[in-house]
Amino acid sequence: MNEIFLKYGCNPNQKPSRIYMADGSDLPVEVLNGRPGYINFLDALNSWQLVKELKEATGMPAAASFKHVSPTSAALGLKLSDTLKKVCFVDDIEGLDDSPLACAYARARGTDRLSSYGDFAALSDICDLTTARILAREVSDGVIAPGYTEEALDVLRQKKKGSYNIIRIDPDYECAPIETKQVYGVSFEQRHNDFRIGNELLNEIVTKEKELPESAKRDLIVALITLKYTQSNSVAYSYDGQAIGVGAGQQSRIHCTRLAGSKADTWFLRQHEKVLDLPFRKELSRAQRDNVIDAYINENEEDVTEEGRWQKYFTERPEPLTREEKKAYLSSLRGVSLASDAFFPFGDNIERAHRSGVQYVAQPGGSIRDDDVISVCDEYGIVMCFTGMRLFHH
Numbered sequence: 001m002n003e004i005f006l007k008y009g010c011n012p013n014q015k016p017s018r019i020y021m022a023d024g025s026d027l028p029v030e031v032l033n034g035r036p037g038y039i040n041f042l043d044a045l046n047s048w049q050l051v052k053e054l055k056e057a058t059g060m061p062a063a064a065s066f067k068h069v070s071p072t073s074a075a076l077g078l079k080l081s082d083t084l085k086k087v088c089f090v091d092d093i094e095g096l097d098d099s100p101l102a103c104a105y106a107r108a109r110g111t112d113r114l115s116s117y118g119d120f121a122a123l124s125d126i127c128d129l130t131t132a133r134i135l136a137r138e139v140s141d142g143v144i145a146p147g148y149t150e151e152a153l154d155v156l157r158q159k160k161k162g163s164y165n166i167i168r169i170d171p172d173y174e175c176a177p178i179e180t181k182q183v184y185g186v187s188f189e190q191r192h193n194d195f196r197i198g199n200e201l202l203n204e205i206v207t208k209e210k211e212l213p214e215s216a217k218r219d220l221i222v223a224l225i226t227l228k229y230t231q232s233n234s235v236a237y238s239y240d241g242q243a244i245g246v247g248a249g250q251q252s253r254i255h256c257t258r259l260a261g262s263k264a265d266t267w268f269l270r271q272h273e274k275v276l277d278l279p280f281r282k283e284l285s286r287a288q289r290d291n292v293i294d295a296y297i298n299e300n301e302e303d304v305t306e307e308g309r310w311q312k313y314f315t316e317r318p319e320p321l322t323r324e325e326k327k328a329y330l331s332s333l334r335g336v337s338l339a340s341d342a343f344f345p346f347g348d349n350i351e352r353a354h355r356s357g358v359q360y361v362a363q364p365g366g367s368i369r370d371d372d373v374i375s376v377c378d379e380y381g382i383v384m385c386f387t388g389m390r391l392f393h394h
Contacts, residue, residue, distance in 0.1 A: 002026050009038045022180075028173035029144075033157050034165035036142055040120055042069050044144040044167050047122030050074055050229040052171070055124035057198055057221050060241075062124040063104035063131075064226075065116040070234075070249065072115040074226045075107035075242030076218075084110075087270045089286055090134060099130040106134055107242045112263050113290040120144070120165075127152045135159070139287060146171035195389060197224045202362060202385045206370075207377045215240075216337055216360040216383070223339035224362060224391065230341070232392040235349075237264040237356060238337045244268075245356075253340070257349045261356045262298075265330055268357075269297045272321065272329055279315045288313075296321060333357025341391040343367040347376035354380045364390050 003020035017038050021027055043066040054062035061077035077100025085091040088110025096102055101123055109116050121135060123145035132152035135143055142165025156166050180189045199217050223238040230248045235256035237245040245264030247256035280289055292313050295304045304310060310317045336357040343366045350373060365386030377384045
């Protein structure tokens, strides 16, 4: 099949819509179930590249959760602690420890659950039954993978009353070296970004502190590859083999750093004992719990512990998580990695990153204020690498 007709484009008024191979060859994808849309395929093809590259760079199964052509998170298939299983809502999944792929998706989906609501998932390996069971109970638009076991397909085909989008991609497909697209009738052409990210990109350490452990290298690679497929400007925090905060599409670099940092803080605070022990009413859905947890942590529009409100969510009134408690909890964090798709123009980005436990940084370098950024890193004992490679993606 060399073309697939879609329901509509980005919006319902944008018809007709299709994907096709300009040279008349067969598409590298096959729709096994559902009817993916225009944005679904944008998410699918971008997310597939991300997990494929993560697998190639690390040798580990990888997964990503995508929304609106940017990852909410990407993760490697490392086992989850009991605490992380509870945070990611997978503590009741049987066989999780035996499926690295399921662990990868549990991490990716569990990182920023508000943003992942209605995601498109990408899997680097053949989808197994355990991974399918996690996907089946989340609000998700679809999944792309190089294949599916029969048991996994049986589970996924029942999702969304049989309309769940399931895409299989040829794992050996390589796109042409030159890519084109049109904007307002004008054709753009450029070389496909085939730059490969690996540990050699981290060799130029420009700070006084030089020690870069293997775990930090792994996390920086996760962050950098995540950024390669994130709408720019973008910054990513990573820890324990997963991107824990992604700031995408911001015009200002510091806004990227703040946005991603706040998401990273929320990820860590979800592991606070007060959050883990919230006495939810049994009838609350997973999505409702996500919203309540976010409000509880971030003091959103609704104070969920207020009299007259807490009764909607809890069996008993929980104690608030105070600002002092949050500050104390976050101040103990260390070992977080941070990557940026372009240089940091000012040291304020490092100041903000330090507040979220960042100890390792990778960025292209090349700012006229590089010395200022390096000095702030030295002040906090942060290791910073200059990669020399910008990773803009649009």
